[in-house]
Amino acid sequence: MKNTEKYQRGYYMPPVKCMKWAEKEYVDHAPAWCSVDLRDGNQALIIPMSLDEKLEFFTKLVEVGFKEIEIGFPAASETEYEFCRTLIEKNMIPDDVTIQVLTQSREHIIKKTFEAIDGAKNAVVHLYNSTSVAQREQVFKKSKEEIIDIAVTGAKLCNEYKKNAEGNIVFEYSPESFTGTEPEFARDICNAVIDIWQPTPDNKVIINLPVTVEMSMPHVYAQQVEYMCDVLHNRENLIISLHPHNDRGCAVADCEMGLLAGADRIEGTCFGNGERTGNADIVTIAMNMYTHGVDPKLDFSDLPSLVELYERVTRMKVYERTPYSGALVFAAFSGSHQDAIAKGMNWRKENNLVRWTCPYLPIDPKDVGREYEGDVIRINSQSGKGGIGYIMETRFGIDMPPKMRESFGYVVKSVSDHAHKELMPDEIKEIFYNTYVNREDKIKVKEAHFVQGDGITSKVTIEYKGDTITAEGKGNGRLDAVSNAVKEALGFNYSLITYKEHALEVTSKSKAVCYVGIQTQKGVFWGAGIHTDIIDASVSALMSAINNSDLTE
Numbered sequence: 001m002k003n004t005e006k007y008q009r010g011y012y013m014p015p016v017k018c019m020k021w022a023e024k025e026y027v028d029h030a031p032a033w034c035s036v037d038l039r040d041g042n043q044a045l046i047i048p049m050s051l052d053e054k055l056e057f058f059t060k061l062v063e064v065g066f067k068e069i070e071i072g073f074p075a076a077s078e079t080e081y082e083f084c085r086t087l088i089e090k091n092m093i094p095d096d097v098t099i100q101v102l103t104q105s106r107e108h109i110i111k112k113t114f115e116a117i118d119g120a121k122n123a124v125v126h127l128y129n130s131t132s133v134a135q136r137e138q139v140f141k142k143s144k145e146e147i148i149d150i151a152v153t154g155a156k157l158c159n160e161y162k163k164n165a166e167g168n169i170v171f172e173y174s175p176e177s178f179t180g181t182e183p184e185f186a187r188d189i190c191n192a193v194i195d196i197w198q199p200t201p202d203n204k205v206i207i208n209l210p211v212t213v214e215m216s217m218p219h220v221y222a223q224q225v226e227y228m229c230d231v232l233h234n235r236e237n238l239i240i241s242l243h244p245h246n247d248r249g250c251a252v253a254d255c256e257m258g259l260l261a262g263a264d265r266i267e268g269t270c271f272g273n274g275e276r277t278g279n280a281d282i283v284t285i286a287m288n289m290y291t292h293g294v295d296p297k298l299d300f301s302d303l304p305s306l307v308e309l310y311e312r313v314t315r316m317k318v319y320e321r322t323p324y325s326g327a328l329v330f331a332a333f334s335g336s337h338q339d340a341i342a343k344g345m346n347w348r349k350e351n352n353l354v355r356w357t358c359p360y361l362p363i364d365p366k367d368v369g370r371e372y373e374g375d376v377i378r379i380n381s382q383s384g385k386g387g388i389g390y391i392m393e394t395r396f397g398i399d400m401p402p403k404m405r406e407s408f409g410y411v412v413k414s415v416s417d418h419a420h421k422e423l424m425p426d427e428i429k430e431i432f433y434n435t436y437v438n439r440e441d442k443i444k445v446k447e448a449h450f451v452q453g454d455g456i457t458s459k460v461t462i463e464y465k466g467d468t469i470t471a472e473g474k475g476n477g478r479l480d481a482v483s484n485a486v487k488e489a490l491g492f493n494y495s496l497i498t499y500k501e502h503a504l505e506v507t508s509k510s511k512a513v514c515y516v517g518i519q520t521q522k523g524v525f526w527g528a529g530i531h532t533d534i535i536d537a538s539v540s541a542l543m544s545a546i547n548n549s550d551l552t553e
């Protein structure tokens, strides 16, 4: 595909080197967050949210901790006007939350915008006009001076309308399509607006630098942001805000590098909804900070409920692999991953660790409201003994000997492979019980009595393929004595190679589980026994292993 003539880099580098940000390593404090879910997010939906849906989403955003929420473009749409009025009139905006409204730089729109926010305690009036070369030439067909004039006129009108407004009004200006604008021109137009608004320490102005269309790699945007931070008038009284869209898939990186470059504020949406490829995903940015030990000042400890609400009201889906929030982002199907996670979790428990170091899991799933069982170890034909053993142990209290885990792993994989499906924990338990526990199909011990003398003598009644046989055997333990009696009576040739027992704590304290492995000429076979009596459990385990072996074929 020949593209060199059709496509060229459409962004502009700052006239001077702006690389101080590159010396910094990570974002060390939370920015001011502004959710634009109800504006940029809503305007990108196939079916925009209803009033009730918006009110519900707004309440959830407040619950998560957003202190600034853009609620729409009230002068442009009746629904958005009504939404704004409802929030104000129904007193739904907490005192520490600021609503933000968007307006073009036209008098009747600015006037209506101020009417919409009448009675709001705190509001940001967000003024914007397009500044890129493409928009100036193709859409507005105006010179740079004329474009500056649009912004300046709007800024002056905002000053006028603010005089009669009662609440705390903060101004925001966006040179829309900033990333396609020459940085020097972006500087000039922003400075012209700043000079009119005259920010002070008590009345700061937000300058928003939108990646309206993402055109470059994130380090280029960082240089543009650093340049603006260096050249804007009255910088100490400005809040530099970022608003990246995700056309190249780097909106989160744009935000992170832009914060290193000096920005103070992020506008974005939950899960990255928004125009075209969406806005920057605030959940990811905040949780990235969280995993570096920095408090993001947003609470995503119940992400599943946010996902549920979001999917319901926007009719969008959170993609399964979306960082932190996707359904499969903690899931490990592969055997080696499961094994490492299971070992990591045990290591954590044994060493009483606070710090999260578990392999393959960048974050403790519990911190975002997810579970280890069900969310992490997922069983299909790719899985292995580690994960299957982990589920059996943590969920059902079955702690098999390592070699038996391995063998059970193959059984489960094969079931999943044949059924072509993922297996749920209860299905795995059922496979375990059906395969190993208290098997009596061909052979069972009906009764066993023991006499202690020089070693232990057992007297057993065996039922084997319909016949009842009595037998005696000696051994250095009860199980050994039963085993020898069976061998002698039926001429079986095998050796007991593994024995393990423990209390079955999860299901019932009063039961014991025993595991037995026997070696015959054809291989190793496993059985388990579960009983209230430990001797019965061990004998059942042995019988299960024999039932599973070639001896009874």
Ligand code: KIV
Binding pocket: 040, 102, 128, 174, 176, 177, 208, 210, 211, 212, 213, 243, 245
């Ligand atoms: O993406 C954008 O440029 C915008 C502006 C209105 C800030 O949404």
Ligand code: ZN
Binding pocket: 040, 210, 212, 243, 245, 275, 279
């Ligand atoms: Zn936008």
